Amino acid sequence: MTAVVETAAADAAGQGAEPIRPAGRAGVVLRRFVHNPGALTGAVVLLLLFVLAFAGPLISQWDYSHIDYTALREAPNAQHWWGTNRIGQDVFAQTIRGLQKSLLIGLLVALFSTVLASLTGACAGYFGGWTDRILMFFVDLLLVFPSFLIIAIISPRLRDGGWFAFVGLLAVFGWMITARVVRSMTLSLKEREFVRAAQYMGVGPFRIIWRHVMPNIASFLIIDATVAVGGAVMSETALSYFGFGVQSPDVSLGTLIASSTGAAVTYPWMFFFAAGLLIIFVLAVNLVGDGLRDALDPTSRKRRSRKGAKR
Numbered sequence: 058m059t060a061v062v063e064t065a066a067a068d069a070a071g072q073g074a075e076p077i078r079p080a081g082r083a084g085v086v087l088r089r090f091v092h093n094p095g096a097l098t099g100a101v102v103l104l105l106l107f108v109l110a111f112a113g114p115l116i117s118q119w120d121y122s123h124i125d126y127t128a129l130r131e132a133p134n135a136q137h138w139w140g141t142n143r144i145g146q147d148v149f150a151q152t153i154r155g156l157q158k159s160l161l162i163g164l165l166v167a168l169f170s171t172v173l174a175s176l177t178g179a180c181a182g183y184f185g186g187w188t189d190r191i192l193m194f195f196v197d198l199l200l201v202f203p204s205f206l207i208i209a210i211i212s213p214r215l216r217d218g219g220w221f222a223f224v225g226l227l228a229v230f231g232w233m234i235t236a237r238v239v240r241s242m243t244l245s246l247k248e249r250e251f252v253r254a255a256q257y258m259g260v261g262p263f264r265i266i267w268r269h270v271m272p273n274i275a276s277f278l279i280i281d282a283t284v285a286v287g288g289a290v291m292s293e294t295a296l297s298y299f300g301f302g303v304q305s306p307d308v309s310l311g312t313l314i315a316s317s318t319g320a321a322v323t324y325p326w327m328f329f330f331a332a333g334l335l336i337i338f339v340l341a342v343n344l345v346g347d348g349l350r351d352a353l354d355p356t357s358r359k360r361r362s363r364k365g366a367k368r
Contacts (some may be wrong), residue, residue: 078227089352098349102341106334110157119147121154122306128252130324141327142317151308151332159290162224166222166289169228171235175274178239179266183247193240196233204230209301218305227292235281242274276353280346294335308333310335 065317090096117138119125125128125137125145133140139149181192208226246252247270255265271278290310305312310331317327 064097074227074277079278086352090348093348093351095344096351099341099344099348101178102337103345106159106338106341110153111158113153114150114157115367116149117147117153118177121146121308122283123147123150125338130320130327131325139330140324142327143320143324148326148330152167152334155308155310155313155331157340158220158307159293159340160301160312162220162227162293162303162309163286163290165224166227166231166293167282169224170232170280170285170289172191173228174232174235175239175271176234178273179243179270181236181272182240182243184260184264189240190341193237196236199230200233202230205296208220208296209299210298212301220307222332223293223296223302227289229291231285231292232324235278236282238277239274243270246273279350280353283342283346287339287346290335290338290342 087301090100114120119137122148125141125147127135127145128141129145130143131137131141131145137147137149139147139152142148142151144342177196179194182187208230212223212226221271243266252265252269255269260268292309293302293309294314298315300315302311312326313331314335317324317331321328
């Protein structure tokens with residue numbers, strides 16, 4: 058009798074308790090990402106860099122364009138935390154401004170290029186036929202063009218458009234490889250049962266692309282966009298180093314590195330702060346990209362661990 062009562066009480070308690078819901082895909086991905094030490098370190102470093110870039114000007118008493126004529130090439134001190142450059146500008150304010158500009162350029166270029174690549178690749182793969190041939194011909198044509206040389210020629214003629222025109226140039230020449238991968242993935246997805254079912258139900262092609270194709274390639278696009286941020290910053294730095302990127306009086310990490318390369322040995326604070334932040338940012342982006350790949354595709358981590366065990 059006692060056992061029956063206890064069983065009934067347990068059943069009643071079980072009926073009153075809320076059912077345990079399984080974690081969704083986003084929760085599983087977040088848990089995997091957080092449990093990856095390298096990815097978590099990269100994410101924290103990126104967050105700190107963004108805080109430094111956008112909160113740094115608020116704590117500094119100097120603006121990046123201000124000149125202190127009493128402190129030329131002065132070493133780091135209490136007044137100028139990271140020293141001054143050859144004309145008396147505060148290196149901390151200049152570097153923070155350059156970091157802010159490079160981060161914005163990297164994010165915008167990655168966003169625009171990823172959106173353009175996903176739309177072009179998905180449409181080419183889904184529609185096929187002449188649409189595929191025309192879009193892929195355009196992609197192949199852009200791949201043939203020497204993008205660095207074209208940007209170097211066009212960029213000085215677009216100075217009136219500011220750095221937004223520079224972002225557009227980098228985005229235009231940074232999406233073709235991703236579009237080809239998206240196209241191949243779409244070709245595989247459009248033969249799946251859920252896409253066929255949506256077609257038989259009369260769902261429009263663009264709605265199918267948005268509701269069924271894009272979610273299934275979202276993991277690849279997220280990883281690609283993350284890596285593209287670092288690539289865009291490196292491209293901006295290289296172009297600005299040669300004078301084809303961000304134009305004076307504005308600054309970026311590339312222009313700061315270019316202007317202080319000759320003083321890297323004699324006045325190291327003018328060079329190594331900007332170069333160090335660039336290296337830290339690119340490493341952090343790569344760590345986050347690897348972490349996202351492992352979180353979204355756990356088999357990639359298993360494959361790497363097996364290769365390491367065999368060695």
